[in-house]
Amino acid sequence: MQLASVWNLLVTGTLRGGLYALMAVGLALIMGVINVNSFMHGELYMIGAYAGWLAHVILGFDPILSIISAALISFIVGVLMEKVFFHPLRRKSGEEWLFNAYLVTVGLSFVLQNIALVVFKPVYRGIPNYWEGSIQLSPTMGISIDRMMSFLIAVVAIGAFWLFLRRTKMGRAIRAVAEDARGAMLVGIELNNIYTLSFGLSSMLAGIAGAGLLSLIPAYPTMGGVPLAKSWYVVILAGLGNVRGAIIGGFIVGMLESISYYALGAGWQDVVSVVILILILLVKPSGLFGSEVKGVLER
């Protein structure tokens, strides 16, 4: 294996890792705070990608502004979803609501995908790049500025989110609810607001992933399927509801996948993923960074 191909593996692996980490963090947040298994995360990513495309190509916004507007739109979509579907469900279904919510996310994913199909038609809506030019480290090893920026955006988004969770009052409230919802309620945290906020933030992170990687992965109605599967893979690998684990796990899976893709080709790469997951579940079922989530044995 030549140095250049090792370099390429590293670059694509890290980029994929950034995408998976962004997606998985949002998923882990919902898992940890609300305990809902979300299967519409891939569609929120798709919404982000379309929003980014609309802002950049149709409205002619500059790259950073496009990504910010995509983030805002997906945040709003997330909030609306929570208010329209999950909030009433939580009030109505009582104990069963988690399981019902889980299925509603499946239905919503199906609906959103097909709405995109009707609105945007099955056409790839991509852009060649947000930024031009590249940095050459040597004649064979280089990285385009566009990819570097995508990666930077992922890192900045994750970093900002991390700081938000750690340093702000609202972030602390979210963590408190994740740890013990009833206790948090007793000290005066409004649970409904936290749930809505978490939903919004989680979909915002997915939206940033979609818009930030638009130059690599064009917007398409069914584009959410693969990132959804991968982010679930990361979340299970890292431990359910574990945000820190999801970040590290995202990069591990991204790298792993690039290597197995290089060595074995598509198709087998999925088999490798399953085999690794089997090994981990055999040895350490709570995940690599085993976390404590409420009611670990339940549902």
Next chain:
Amino acid sequence: MHKTHENTSAIGLGTRLLARLRSVGLSIPILAFFVMLAILPLFVKDEYILRLLVISLLFGAQAMAFNFTTGFINVINFGFAGFVGLGAYTSALLVIELGVSPWLGFIGGTIAAGVLGFLTGLLTLRLRGIYAACMAWFVQIALMGLATVNVDLTRGALGLVVPPLGSTLHTAPYFYILLLMSVGIYVVLTMIVNSNVGLAFRAIGQNLLAARTSGVNPTRYKVINWTIACAVAGLLGSFYAHFIGILTPDMMHFKHTVEVLALAYIGGRGTLWGGLIASFLVTPTFEYLKPLMAVRLIIYGFLLILVMMVYPRGLSGIIQGIGKRIKGHGEKGTARKTETGIEG
């Protein structure tokens, strides 16, 4: 004198037979439904409608197997389409590569899906339900990848041509074979559900902790349930292979799992017959709406959401509600075991 005696014994025999049938889930309405299906091909000669009936029955039977897991032990099999596909490809490849009879292929497909189901279940069912769901999903993705990549064996996306079951080109024989299979599956699953094992399933599904404290080993029963459902998926997949005649990896796509899931839920979670009846309503309707393209899938998704949000007990809940109201006038307060599933 002698004659009346004979009469009463005949009636006694009849009631005993009915009671016997009811204990395996074949209560009068269900029996009537199956009989109606059985005589339908005598009147319907249109091949297109017959094929539609086969597809509806196939989806309904899949929804039954799906509900057997989801409705009773509260675990969703997200890789369901993968197990169906494994059964289909196993049966097809056995027939093509080894030249065995399709009937042996059916057995092979069932065993293959059952074994894979057993292994994934053994690994993940001691954990939260989401682990089994996701594991099955990843296995399905891997199977789909393998079917796409191994072009030498499966011909990948080009499609594997599968020989039919016999020399006939008509659909009616297929319909009868599938009907027999479906009735068989229904009866077997109902018997399991009504047995002590089924009681354990329900206990686990309703309250895991209480089940554990009363000495039920949840993992064991979950694995039993999961394996049976996967094996049934494999059996139905084998039939699908020989009926449809061509297999592509796309048949294992996640969207097909969602279709079966939606049917199971529209039919009503925790009943076996709900999905079957729902399939005969939903599948032809959506076939009819085919010109609407993606819009019908939006409707489909919304239907699932609507059921979940407004009436989680689904079609069977509505039917049971009506049935109870009718019965309420006749025999009041006679507590009887429901045919299948969770009541209330």
